[in-house]
Amino acid sequence: MELLQLRDLSKYFSTGKHVVKAVDGVTLTVESGKTLGLVGESGCGKSTTGRLMLGINKPTSGEIRFKGRNIHSLSKVDKKRYHHSVQMVFQDPYSSLDPRMTVENIIAEGMDVQGTVSGQERRDRVLDLVQRVGLRKDQLTRFPHEFSGGQRQRIGIARALAVNPELIIADEPISALDVSIQAQVMTLLQSLQADFGLSYVFISHDLAMVEYISDVVAVMYLGKIVEYGSRQEIYDHPQHPYTRTLMSAVPVIGKKADRIRLTGDVPSPTNLPKGCRFHTRCPFAEERCSREQPELKGNPGHLVACHLVN
Ligand code: SF4
Numbered sequence: 001m002e003l004l005q006l007r008d009l010s011k012y013f014s015t016g017k018h019v020v021k022a023v024d025g026v027t028l029t030v031e032s033g034k035t036l037g038l039v040g041e042s043g044c045g046k047s048t049t050g051r052l053m054l055g056i057n058k059p060t061s062g063e064i065r066f067k068g069r070n071i072h073s074l075s076k077v078d079k080k081r082y083h084h085s086v087q088m089v090f091q092d093p094y095s096s097l098d099p100r101m102t103v104e105n106i107i108a109e110g111m112d113v114q115g116t117v118s119g120q121e122r123r124d125r126v127l128d129l130v131q132r133v134g135l136r137k138d139q140l141t142r143f144p145h146e147f148s149g150g151q152r153q154r155i156g157i158a159r160a161l162a163v164n165p166e167l168i169i170a171d172e173p174i175s176a177l178d179v180s181i182q183a184q185v186m187t188l189l190q191s192l193q194a195d196f197g198l199s200y201v202f203i204s205h206d207l208a209m210v211e212y213i214s215d216v217v218a219v220m221y222l223g224k225i226v227e228y229g230s231r232q233e234i235y236d237h238p239q240h241p242y243t244r245t246l247m248s249a250v251p252v253i254g255k256k257a258d259r260i261r262l263t264g265d266v267p268s269p270t271n272l273p274k275g276c277r278f279h280t281r282c283p284f285a286e287e288r289c290s291r292e293q294p295e296l297k298g299n300p301g302h303l304v305a306c307h308l309v310n
Pocket of ligand 1: 310
């Protein structure tokens with residue numbers, strides 16, 4: 001079932017004389033109970049896309065539909081429900097938790113705002129959540145500074161779960177953690193997905209982690225989706241030169257690296273190249289690439305925006 005759909009979604013920011021097209025005509029679907037991986041270099045628009053999905057920022061154009069309804073046309077009550085149904089897990093577990101609050105109050109914050117649970121029921125729910133994310137009940141009275149980065153991320157995940165969300169947007173949730181802790185948090189996210197039937201949007205620059213957790217993958221470059229399809233299709237048969245470049249930069253044990261080198265610098269988002277936005281760096285660029293913008297096309301299981309791919 002389609003849970004969340006982005007339809008031709010754009011977000012432009014004005015910076016004095018310039019316009020930054022942070023997200024430019026993005027169409028994506030998040031299926032219920034599945035994970036969409038959104039991957040690309042920093043500044044490609046993936047975090048802005050995540051924030052638009054949260055419904056806090058309004059898009060410049062296009063639509064976001066949750067269970068078929070445009071989230072920006074919802075009544076006040078339904079909008080509130082939406083904001084509980086879609087939660088965020090942030091990149092930085094150090095700054096995303098209020099240092100003056102105990103773990104118990106941090107986890108219960110969303111429930112307290114909802115005002116539907118109190119007293120023993122509130123305490124029982126917090127207890128259940130803290131244990132589900134792998135912390136101990138005696139840690140509920142402690143403060144964020146008493147925890148490691150991985151533990152703080154677990155607290156952030158418990159806080160997101162407390163309001164019974166259907167979709168969690170995880171924006172680089174492991175990139176601030178030690179490598180040894182990253183796998184533990186990924187395993188936790190997977191087991192919570194199975195237990196609660198959650199859907200995820202997993203935003204990351206880390207291709208290996210996106211492959212590990214995603215069912216469907218979208219590759220972004222300068223505000224646009226350049227390749228979109230099932231995990232298997234994208235990882236086994238990457239077709240867009242940018243995706244292939246990203247993949248070739250990931251070391252695979254036992255395989256000789258067949259590295260594609262990029263030429264040129266990343267263009268300024270305030271002065272985007274005409275035609276294909278990747279043409280200034282693409283090793284396969286042809287003359288028409290600097291004139292014509294390629295459409296995202298292909299079969300429904302695998303779409304590619306490149307003139308050289310049919
Ligand atoms: Fe490279 Fe041209 Fe394809 Fe763009 S359209 S990715 S420049 S070959």
